[in-house]
Amino acid sequence: MSHSPVTVILFDIDGTLLDLKGAGRRAFVRSIQAVFGWPDDIRYVSFAGNTDLNVLAQVMAAHGRELVETDALRFFRHLPGEMDRALAEPGGDRIIYPGVRDLLERLAALPEVVLALVTGNIEACARLKLREFNLHNHFVLGAFGNEHADRGRIAGLALDRALAALPRGRSVRARYLVGDTPFDIAAARSIGAVSIAVATGSFSIAQLHAAGADHVLPDLGDTGQVLRLLGLG
Numbered sequence: 001m002s003h004s005p006v007t008v009i010l011f012d013i014d015g016t017l018l019d020l021k022g023a024g025r026r027a028f029v030r031s032i033q034a035v036f037g038w039p040d041d042i043r044y045v046s047f048a049g050n051t052d053l054n055v056l057a058q059v060m061a062a063h064g065r066e067l068v069e070t071d072a073l074r075f076f077r078h079l080p081g082e083m084d085r086a087l088a089e090p091g092g093d094r095i096i097y098p099g100v101r102d103l104l105e106r107l108a109a110l111p112e113v114v115l116a117l118v119t120g121n122i123e124a125c126a127r128l129k130l131r132e133f134n135l136h137n138h139f140v141l142g143a144f145g146n147e148h149a150d151r152g153r154i155a156g157l158a159l160d161r162a163l164a165a166l167p168r169g170r171s172v173r174a175r176y177l178v179g180d181t182p183f184d185i186a187a188a189r190s191i192g193a194v195s196i197a198v199a200t201g202s203f204s205i206a207q208l209h210a211a212g213a214d215h216v217l218p219d220l221g222d223t224g225q226v227l228r229l230l231g232l233g
């Protein structure tokens, strides 16, 4: 029994676990002003399923610039401070979605489950967002939005890290990716993971089905149902 195969479950953050109601966007806008001196509301950027590195590339392109590494480093050094400030601002009805806390607590208690993050956020911002709801301790592993502009490649990094962290001799029974956008579904497919899509973000159940999700749920509120989909119920 100590060698039962492991289930790897990768989680997106925004739109899947929680919604910070624009704090991330505000932090981005203020960082662009602070680092590059550009007043830019970045209305032309969609954050859903995007990656911070790709968002920055879109912003640079809108200003006629190519994204170079020194700019990315400067920007991503500045961003977490702005995120911290944006999260500390009063008001805003930031929410954790139904069932998320219960599900993560149940999964974290299972020795045959490995959890990891696949997020477009840079790591420091991902950790700040999770800390808002005291979820950060559930995720030791992950891959992040400063590591690659392509979400599929981020998912690949997260999976590699999860596999590398397995105890010696343990095999993988199954891998899942839980997300809220067609980008998450495509990323799951690219790493051979079963996709579980939730309609808590900006895409409907019908849109997520159309994008080819293996399973679509309105939210993660029915813990028993989610555990069954994960083969753990």
Ligand SMILES: [Mg+2]
Pocket: 012, 013, 014, 015, 016, 048, 049, 179, 180, 181, 201
């Ligand atoms: Mg998302």
